Amino acid sequence: MTAPGVAERLTSLVGALRAHGMRIGTGETVDAAHAVDALGLADREALREGLAATLLHSQVQRPVFDPVFDLYFPASVGGPRTAPADRDELRDRLAAALADDDTALLGRLAAEAVDGFGAYGSPSGADGWSSYQTLDRLRPQTLFARVRDDVRARGGGAGFDGRLVGDEVRRRIAHFRALVATEARRRVAERRDRDEIARRAVAPTPDRVDFLYAGKAQLAELRRTVQPLARKLATRLAARRRRAARGSIDLRRTLRASLSTGGVPVRPVLRRRRPVRPELVLLCDVSGSVSGFSDFTMLLVQALHDQFSKVRVFAFVNRVDEVTGLLVRGAADPEGLGARIDAEAALTSHHGSSDYGAALGEFALRYGGAVGPRTTVFVLGDARTNHGDPNLPALREITGRARRVHWLNPEPRDLWGTGDSVAPDYAAIAEMRECRNARQLGALVSRLLPV
Amino acid sequence: MLFHSVDDVSARLAGTGYLASRAVATTVFLADRLGKPLLVEGPAGVGKTELAKAVAEVAGARLVRLQCYEGVDESRALYEWNHAKQLLRISAGRDETWDEARTDIFGEEFLLPRPLLTAIRGDDPKVLLIDETDKADVEVEGLLLEVLSDFQVTVPELGTVTATRRPFVVLTSNASRELSEALRRRCLFLHIGFPDEELERAIVRLKVPDLDAALTASVVRVVGALRAMELRKVPSVAETVDWARTLLALGAGTLDETVVKDTLGVLLKHQDDVLRASAKLDLDAV
Numbered sequence: 001m002t003a004p005g006v007a008e009r010l011t012s013l014v015g016a017l018r019a020h021g022m023r024i025g026t027g028e029t030v031d032a033a034h035a036v037d038a039l040g041l042a043d044r045e046a047l048r049e050g051l052a053a054t055l056l057h058s059q060v061q062r063p064v065f066d067p068v069f070d071l072y073f074p075a076s077v078g079g080p081r082t083a084p085a086d087r088d089e090l091r092d093r094l095a096a097a098l099a100d101d102d103t104a105l106l107g108r109l110a111a112e113a114v115d116g117f118g119a120y121g122s123p124s125g126a127d128g129w130s131s132y133q134t135l136d137r138l139r140p141q142t143l144f145a146r147v148r149d150d151v152r153a154r155g156g157g158a159g160f161d162g163r164l165v166g167d168e169v170r171r172r173i174a175h176f177r178a179l180v181a182t183e184a185r186r187r188v189a190e191r192r193d194r195d196e197i198a199r200r201a202v203a204p205t206p207d208r209v210d211f212l213y214a215g216k217a218q219l220a221e222l223r224r225t226v227q228p229l230a231r232k233l234a235t236r237l238a239a240r241r242r243r244a245a246r247g248s249i250d251l252r253r254t255l256r257a258s259l260s261t262g263g264v265p266v267r268p269v270l271r272r273r274r275p276v277r278p279e280l281v282l283l284c285d286v287s288g289s290v291s292g293f294s295d296f297t298m299l300l301v302q303a304l305h306d307q308f309s310k311v312r313v314f315a316f317v318n319r320v321d322e323v324t325g326l327l328v329r330g331a332a333d334p335e336g337l338g339a340r341i342d343a344e345a346a347l348t349s350h351h352g353s354s355d356y357g358a359a360l361g362e363f364a365l366r367y368g369g370a371v372g373p374r375t376t377v378f379v380l381g382d383a384r385t386n387h388g389d390p391n392l393p394a395l396r397e398i399t400g401r402a403r404r405v406h407w408l409n410p411e412p413r414d415l416w417g418t419g420d421s422v423a424p425d426y427a428a429i430a431e432m433r434e435c436r437n438a439r440q441l442g443a444l445v446s447r448l449l450p451v
Numbered sequence: 452m453l454f455h456s457v458d459d460v461s462a463r464l465a466g467t468g469y470l471a472s473r474a475v476a477t478t479v480f481l482a483d484r485l486g487k488p489l490l491v492e493g494p495a496g497v498g499k500t501e502l503a504k505a506v507a508e509v510a511g512a513r514l515v516r517l518q519c520y521e522g523v524d525e526s527r528a529l530y531e532w533n534h535a536k537q538l539l540r541i542s543a544g545r546d547e548t549w550d551e552a553r554t555d556i557f558g559e560e561f562l563l564p565r566p567l568l569t570a571i572r573g574d575d576p577k578v579l580l581i582d583e584t585d586k587a588d589v590e591v592e593g594l595l596l597e598v599l600s601d602f603q604v605t606v607p608e609l610g611t612v613t614a615t616r617r618p619f620v621v622l623t624s625n626a627s628r629e630l631s632e633a634l635r636r637r638c639l640f641l642h643i644g645f646p647d648e649e650l651e652r653a654i655v656r657l658k659v660p661d662l663d664a665a666l667t668a669s670v671v672r673v674v675g676a677l678r679a680m681e682l683r684k685v686p687s688v689a690e691t692v693d694w695a696r697t698l699l700a701l702g703a704g705t706l707d708e709t710v711v712k713d714t715l716g717v718l719l720k721h722q723d724d725v726l727r728a729s730a731k732l733d734l735d736a737v
């Protein structure tokens with residue numbers, strides 16, 4: 001028979017799933033209880049699959065089911081029985097586990113990480129456990145280059161599959177972040193009402209997902225936010241334009257108007273700005289992991305194109321090509337944008353990694369005419385040159401011609417300048433800003449876009 | 452009862468050449484224990500059909516397969532009378548009364564049982580595979596629901612047939628159409644996704660044992676990378692196995708740009724996918 005307490009837990013689990021809108025009948029609940037009897041509690045993953053098989057009716061319910069299951073059937077109770085973690089030492093062990101792709105160890109490290117860095121309130125954990133705080137202190141994403149190089153050095157990147165290592169490591173880091181989130185939820189649930197947490201515990205909204213670590217599904221979800229975001233931004237831009245149009249006082253016309261009041265300037269006349277809309281040029285790195293960021297930004301700018309007199313978009317990896325036309329057609333099929341750019345634009349020469357120096361140089365040379373005193377240029381990319389020449393004079397030439405040049409970098413600021421990043425060098429010439437997620441991008445765009 | 456534990460399921464399916472993930476083994480075990488039909492969903496080529504065949508083999512059961520398609524109907528799914536034979540019988544027995552003839556021509560001898568009826572008649576163990584259920588029209592779902600609820604079928608002329616031994620039922624779907632909630636509630640639900648790297652390596656090793664181990668690992672890694680790309684159709688297990696066979700046939704010892712470029716068509720079916728993957732995998736150099 002079912003172990004004592006399990007029936008209650010099962011009923012609460014079903015209750016929580018129903019609160020998320022799942023229709024689960026009594027029949028399924030009875031089946032689930034039979035499943036628990038047949039499988040026992042010892043093998044937690046078998047139990048998870050058994051309950052999913054009996055309670056769910058489709059795969060779209062699975063992302064909700066898993067975190068809820070973790071709360072009601074937690075892997076362990078309490079914190080890990082280890083000494084408090086030292087940050088650097090934990091990062092070392094994490095780097096090794098990521099390089100080995102040791103999933104079991106990653107799970108234990110997630111528990112240690114939350115225990116060591118996720119607590120807030122005092123005594124420790126009195127007010128809760130935060131995955132955000134854990135990840136912010138531990139910064140697993142900053143281990144990326146180290147782990148990749150480690151895997152390569154150990155021969156894991158020999159031959160053809162060497163080029164896959166980067167993306168694989170990125171996926172492992174994303175997986176670790178998910179483990180931390182699960183663990184933090186579990187710790188919180190131990191302190192507070194589990195049912196309450198189960199109802200509230202939901203994944204971050206798409207606009208807070210890091211561009212660099214967003215998976216395929218998250219990017220697809222992000223793309224669906226382009227149109228609503230564009231509408232919101234258009235309203236804000238219009239408001240700024242109205243304010244700007246009110247502009248400064250036109251002294252000559254104020255005086256002339258004052259003649260009717262005996263020379264007393266009662267009503268100041270404001271200078272009306274010419275209704276010429278600004279021009280925009282986008283220069284986007286579309287290689288590898290940065291492409292999620294670039295694709296999104298290009299689609300957003302395309303959705304805003306009627307705010308400008310002219311928008312031209314250029315993409316590069318190590319060569320530059322204009323993709324404005326592809327983007328106009330891209331509005332109808334946003335998923336296919338990246339594929340079309342890869343297929344139809346000439347972006348790579350003899351190798352496939354980004355070369356900022358070559359790309360900036362070629363842009364200044366071939367498309368210099370696209371940039372004039374009315375043009376605002378946005379450069380999108382992580383400024384990772386793969387140790388090539390950054391070609392600073394080329395960027396200087398572009399900033400010299402343009403009205404403004406803004407650089408949006410999807411990497412967190414404290415990574416700028418590490419490894420092959422020449423972000424600080426470029427930042428000295430063009431204003432560089434961190435732009436890690438759609439929320440930040442929205443804020444930057446509404447502030448920086450010229451009106 | 453076919454299996455005595457989840458591990459027993461894994462081990463015996465593996466014996467037939469089907470390598471089950473933990474999720475698959477657990478759900479098959481439960482379907483057997485709870486006596487419920489198993490609804491298997493997932494992308495093409497992940498082994499949904501193969502699973503039903505493997506269960507049949509393990510159980511020493513006959514595989515009865517109802518292949519669904521647009522327009523499949525009761526006479527294809529359940530039973531039909533053999534009209535030609537009935538006419539022959541009527542014209543052969545001219546001196547009979549109609550009543551005599553009628554009891555005779557609606558007898559067992561003139562019945563053409565189709566998969567659903569076949570599966571519930573007789574005492575021998577059977578696995579009923581209702582393949583690509585989503586291709587059938589909604590009306591057929593009503594029929595399935597009836598059969599899968601009571602495991603009995605009424606043939607007006609013959610009476611009601613009730614299963615003396617319930618078949619193990621597997622329904623597969625590619626989710627090209629949403630199956631009704633009512634049908635889903637009758638079933639245990641199993642989603643088979645792409646296998647993790649370790650399982651996929653094991654599948655390749657099993658199907659293409661002569662391929663070098665390091666090359667097998669590379670094959671699985673590249674396929675994993677392709678699945679992470681935004682493609683119209685990502686490669687499935689079936690394509691992984693095909694690719695491994697191709698590489699073996701070509702005598703490739705390791706992967707390099709040229710080999711991958713020349714054989715990418717085995718993995719990807721759309722030309723724009725090939726272009727995109729070539730760019731991402733940096734194959735343009737050759």
Ligand SMILES: Nc1ncnc2c1ncn2[C@@H]1O[C@H](COP(=O)(O)OP(=O)(O)OP(=O)(O)O)[C@@H](O)[C@H]1O
Pocket residue numbers: 468469470471472493494495496497498499500501502623625654658688689692
């Ligand atoms: N777990 C596995 N173990 C062994 N072989 C497998 C496994 N998964 C897939 N395969 C291989 O993949 C091939 C395709 O499987 P199958 O035809 O069952 O796919 P399917 O899911 O039914 O696809 P479809 O939706 O196209 O019908 C099989 O021939 C088999 O060789």
Ligand SMILES: [Mg+2]
Pocket residue numbers: 499500501582623
């Ligand atoms: Mg099939």
